[in-house]
Amino acid sequence: MSEAGASELAEQSAVVRRFNRSYTQRVGALEESFLGLGMPLGTARLLYEVGVEPGTTRDLRARLGLDSGYLSRLLRRLESDGLVDVSPDDDDRRRRRVRLTAAGRRAWDDLERRSAERARDLIAPLTPRQRARLAAALSDADLLVRAATVTLEQVSPTSDEARAAVAAYVAELDERFPGGFDASGAVDADAERLAPPTGAFVVATSDGAPVACGGVQALGDGVGEIKRMWVHPGWRGAGLGSRLLRHLEGVCRDLGYDEVRMDTNGSLVEAVAMYERAGYRRIARYNDNPYAEHFFAKRIA
Amino acid sequence: MSEAGASELAEQSAVVRRFNRSYTQRVGALEESFLGLGMPLGTARLLYEVGVEPGTTRDLRARLGLDSGYLSRLLRRLESDGLVDVSPDDDDRRRRRVRLTAAGRRAWDDLERRSAERARDLIAPLTPRQRARLAAALSDADLLVRAATVTLEQVSPTSDEARAAVAAYVAELDERFPGGFDASGAVDADAERLAPPTGAFVVATSDGAPVACGGVQALGDGVGEIKRMWVHPGWRGAGLGSRLLRHLEGVCRDLGYDEVRMDTNGSLVEAVAMYERAGYRRIARYNDNPYAEHFFAKRIA
DNA sequence: CGAGAAGTCTGACTAGAATCAGAGACCATG
DNA sequence: CATGGTCTCTGATTCTAGTCAGACTTCTCG
Numbered sequence: 043m044s045e046a047g048a049s050e051l052a053e054q055s056a057v058v059r060r061f062n063r064s065y066t067q068r069v070g071a072l073e074e075s076f077l078g079l080g081m082p083l084g085t086a087r088l089l090y091e092v093g094v095e096p097g098t099t100r101d102l103r104a105r106l107g108l109d110s111g112y113l114s115r116l117l118r119r120l121e122s123d124g125l126v127d128v129s130p131d132d133d134d135r136r137r138r139r140v141r142l143t144a145a146g147r148r149a150w151d152d153l154e155r156r157s158a159e160r161a162r163d164l165i166a167p168l169t170p171r172q173r174a175r176l177a178a179a180l181s182d183a184d185l186l187v188r189a190a191t192v193t194l195e196q197v198s199p200t201s202d203e204a205r206a207a208v209a210a211y212v213a214e215l216d217e218r219f220p221g222g223f224d225a226s227g228a229v230d231a232d233a234e235r236l237a238p239p240t241g242a243f244v245v246a247t248s249d250g251a252p253v254a255c256g257g258v259q260a261l262g263d264g265v266g267e268i269k270r271m272w273v274h275p276g277w278r279g280a281g282l283g284s285r286l287l288r289h290l291e292g293v294c295r296d297l298g299y300d301e302v303r304m305d306t307n308g309s310l311v312e313a314v315a316m317y318e319r320a321g322y323r324r325i326a327r328y329n330d331n332p333y334a335e336h337f338f339a340k341r342i343a
Numbered sequence: 344m345s346e347a348g349a350s351e352l353a354e355q356s357a358v359v360r361r362f363n364r365s366y367t368q369r370v371g372a373l374e375e376s377f378l379g380l381g382m383p384l385g386t387a388r389l390l391y392e393v394g395v396e397p398g399t400t401r402d403l404r405a406r407l408g409l410d411s412g413y414l415s416r417l418l419r420r421l422e423s424d425g426l427v428d429v430s431p432d433d434d435d436r437r438r439r440r441v442r443l444t445a446a447g448r449r450a451w452d453d454l455e456r457r458s459a460e461r462a463r464d465l466i467a468p469l470t471p472r473q474r475a476r477l478a479a480a481l482s483d484a485d486l487l488v489r490a491a492t493v494t495l496e497q498v499s500p501t502s503d504e505a506r507a508a509v510a511a512y513v514a515e516l517d518e519r520f521p522g523g524f525d526a527s528g529a530v531d532a533d534a535e536r537l538a539p540p541t542g543a544f545v546v547a548t549s550d551g552a553p554v555a556c557g558g559v560q561a562l563g564d565g566v567g568e569i570k571r572m573w574v575h576p577g578w579r580g581a582g583l584g585s586r587l588l589r590h591l592e593g594v595c596r597d598l599g600y601d602e603v604r605m606d607t608n609g610s611l612v613e614a615v616a617m618y619e620r621a622g623y624r625r626i627a628r629y630n631d632n633p634y635a636e637h638f639f640a641k642r643i644a
Numbered sequence: 645c646g647a648g649a650a651g652t653c654t655g656a657c658t659a660g661a662a663t664c665a666g667a668g669a670c671c672a673t674g
Numbered sequence: 675c676a677t678g679g680t681c682t683c684t685g686a687t688t689c690t691a692g693t694c695a696g697a698c699t700t701c702t703c704g
Contacts, residue, residue, distance in 0.1 A: 055462035161356035172582035183480040281473035
């Protein structure tokens with residue numbers, strides 16, 4: 043990294059820290075809206091989590107990062123207060139399903155209301171214009187922070203995550219291509235080529251949901267091809283595409299390729315722009331993909 | 344508030360909550376960089392605070408919001424670990440001054456380094472462009488959140504806070520007015536008029552530091568005059584001025600006035616623009632203030 | 645100087661968060 | 675149906691955060 047880049051990074055991280063300090067001090071209190079309901083914070087957090095999405099104790103433990111014994115005790119308390127209903131799972135009677143009772147739902151609504159009130163009180167002193175500015179800044183920051191914490195993971199192209207991501211990709215192509223997109227067969231047929239030893243498939247997830255994906259397959263002669271690259275529409279504009287592209291180039295390198303190629307349709311204007319920005323040059327058609335209109339290549343060290 | 348305003352407020356508060364949830368989940372961990380030093384969080388927070396700015400235990404208690412007994416114990420622990428040095432204050436031997444020892448400074452640097460690393464790791468996956476965007480969004484949000492949590496408090500015009508704020512105000516006028524500003528005597532002479540029963544002085548503070556101020560004094564015939572209105576340069580553009588102005592109008596109303604007047608110098612362009620935006624109309628000169636060039640009035644219900 | 649206020653410290657205590665080991669229920673499999 | 679593995683629960687225990695009352699020291703001000 044250049045000298046200038048490093049000092050910028052330091053300055054930006056200082057901004058993050060400064061923000062973090064002042065924000066948690068003032069707004070961290072939002073979490074404390076969980077207090078004052080006559081139950082300790084941990085119990086309230088659990089109640090809240092159950093209300094957001096009921097599930098097995100196992101799920102809840104994973105989501106909240108709690109010890110099983112501790113969770114059990116918290117649940118017992120909520121149960122004896124009549125706020126949740128714990129019953130064995132029919133599929134596996136070792137597991138227990140947790141859901142809110144009617145009283146629990148009321149308590150949850152109460153939490154929700156308090157939390158919303160806190161947020162409203164926070165921004166109430168601002169003028170409407172300033173409030174709009176704050177909302178814009180926070181949602182921008184939110185997108186970027188989420189994007190920064192997305193994890194890229196190599197998975198089997200036949201895994202559930204991969205299938206879900208590819209399905210979203212195909213659905214979008216079908217919608218955006220002038221004549222629609224017919225994926226019949228091709229998806230499953232390609233699956234094998236997108237797996238080791240000569241291929242790979244990467245899914246980016248945030249909170250467990252796929253938000254981007256991309257695959258690599260062999261094209262012969264030390265050339266790798268990037269396929270099925272997709273970024274969730276709600277996640278565009280946060281540099282996730284470039285990051286994924288860089289990552290896939292690294293995967294190609296690891297697989298021993300020294301050149302990357304790809305094709306794309308002209309209606310995917312953002313993609314075309316991104317490839318050009320990333321240093322890809324246009325080349326002649328190298329396959330008979332009927333949907334492909336632009337062809338790119340880039341040498342990787 | 345209008346129907347549209349209310350729904351906007353609800354939506355903006357939802358943005359705040361959404362951001363808060365995802366941010367604390369991902370970045371709240373920044374605070375936890377305080378962990379892993381072999382000391383509990385509370386102790387580490389205290390150590391950090393002492394390092395940021397040494398002071399008396401009284402200061403620290405105010406800054407961290409701790410019970411005196413509790414603070415005493417935490418200090419004892421840091422002292423016995425050789426990280427801080429606690430000694431009686433020479434000015435007032437009931438008080439104790441706390442400062443870091445050399446070892447404490449090293450531990451503090453360690454905390455600092457960890458925290459900076461955390462922040463850097465967070466933003467590292469972003470492209471330089473996205474990082475710059477995040478930094479911009481966060482500093483914007485920071486300013487607005489700080490502004491929203493500023494507290495407006497009525498104080499005596501002879502109090503320390505008031506004096507500090509007025510001193511800053513005078514210094515700025517002296518710098519901005521083409522011929523400088525001579526405050527000799529006027530400041531103290533006016534102090535009495537800016538106090539109850541016919542006047543008031545309001546100071547806005549954030550983290551204990553004055554960031555804005557303004558006073559009201561009687562002008563006769565049910566007219567109140569706003570004087571010494573000032574907003575810290577670093578805090579402009581966050582709606583703090585408008586908020587303070589609205590607040591002072593409320594103070595005037597409470598004091599029984601039905602009209603507000605003020606004068607200002609032409610070089611304070613932001614102030615002039617703000618008064619006009621707030622519904623003030625220009626009137627003829629109503630005093631012999633040599634620095635005043637514009638005169639405003641507004642009727643309050 | 646004396647009274648009361650301000651400041652700090654100590655001891656006693658409570659509640660919450662969290663961990664750990666082991667008991668017991670249940671499942672999948674050969 | 676025996677066995678090992680998974681899952682939840684209970685009891686025992688530790689650490690941290692935080693509160694409260696009262697003792698003691700020092701200051702301020704009449």
